[in-house]
Amino acid sequence: MRKINITNTVITPPPVGEKGDYCEKHKVKKSIFNTLTGGTVGLCDKCVDETDQIEKSIEARKAEAARQGILRASGISPRFKDSTIENFIITNDDQREAVRRVESIYKRLEWEDKFTGAIFCGLPGTGKNHLASAILTRWHDEKRKSFMLTSVHALMLSIRETWNRREGKTESEIISRYTSCGILVIDEVGVQSGSETEQNIMSGIINTRYEWYRPTILISNLPLVSKAPGEMSLTSVLGERVIDRFREGHIVTFTWESHRGKGKVES
Numbered sequence: 001m002r003k004i005n006i007t008n009t010v011i012t013p014p015p016v017g018e019k020g021d022y023c024e025k026h027k028v029k030k031s032i033f034n035t036l037t038g039g040t041v042g043l044c045d046k047c048v049d050e051t052d053q054i055e056k057s058i059e060a061r062k063a064e065a066a067r068q069g070i071l072r073a074s075g076i077s078p079r080f081k082d083s084t085i086e087n088f089i090i091t092n093d094d095q096r097e098a099v100r101r102v103e104s105i106y107k108r109l110e111w112e113d114k115f116t117g118a119i120f121c122g123l124p125g126t127g128k129n130h131l132a133s134a135i136l137t138r139w140h141d142e143k144r145k146s147f148m149l150t151s152v153h154a155l156m157l158s159i160r161e162t163w164n165r166r167e168g169k170t171e172s173e174i175i176s177r178y179t180s181c182g183i184l185v186i187d188e189v190g191v192q193s194g195s196e197t198e199q200n201i202m203s204g205i206i207n208t209r210y211e212w213y214r215p216t217i218l219i220s221n222l223p224l225v226s227k228a229p230g231e232m233s234l235t236s237v238l239g240e241r242v243i244d245r246f247r248e249g250h251i252v253t254f255t256w257e258s259h260r261g262k263g264k265v266e267s
């Protein structure tokens with residue numbers, strides 16, 4: 001700020017100078033900046049900081065919207081979009097063990113290029129979907145790699161839709177979407193009709209992924225093996241050979257009582 005000395009009295013003129021005007025808001029002098037459109041604008045240092053902050057928050061909002069778009073398109077439902085391994089509520093030792101295994105699954109996904117995958121099986125409403133979505137969301141955020149979360153029903157529907165049409169994607173194109181993505185999670189295994197065609201398609205997708213070292217996670221409300229003759233199990237639905245693929249991975253059983261309705265853990 002220029003100071004003018006008049007006979008022993010120091011007076012400070014209003015800070016209007018050749019470089020710009022006075023910022024009324026911050027009570028300091030503005031500087032002149034060139035704008036992208038070729039004009040000029042006067043801003044003080046604090047104004048510049050504020051503008052940067054606004055731009056940063058706009059950028060952050062755009063990035064978050066893009067992230068949510070990818071998560072949704074990859075199959076993460078709005079219900080589980082904020083699910084993390086950390087916000088899974090633990091009230092007993094079995095849940096603690098399930099979370100420990102899920103952490104270990106994530107580490108193997110991260111570090112092993114030949115990881116088979118996992119099976120999450122057990123009672124409905126015990127958090128299987130929460131933890132699977134948490135793995136996929138972390139995978140996206142940390143690795144920026146592809147994944148798909150689907151149900152057997154949706155998977156079969158997308159394939160059946162190709163059978164009687166002449167346009168659009170072919171059956172093999174749809175199947176290759178499922179066999180080529182980074183991680184594939186198939187939910188509701190065992191809810192479907194269990195027809196031979198369905199079993200063939202499912203085992204075809206799982207086997208192809210196994211051969212290409214691409215991890216698959218199966219989610220089912222059925223037990224892994226039948227405890228009584230004739231009881232449905234994951235093994236009876238998919239066959240021994242398919243289930244054997246997962247013996248090198250992790251099988252996590254969700255055996256505790258449902259938390260659904262208590263407003264804590266979602267399946």
Ligand SMILES: [Zn+2]
Nearest residue numbers: 023026044047
């Ligand atoms: Zn200012």
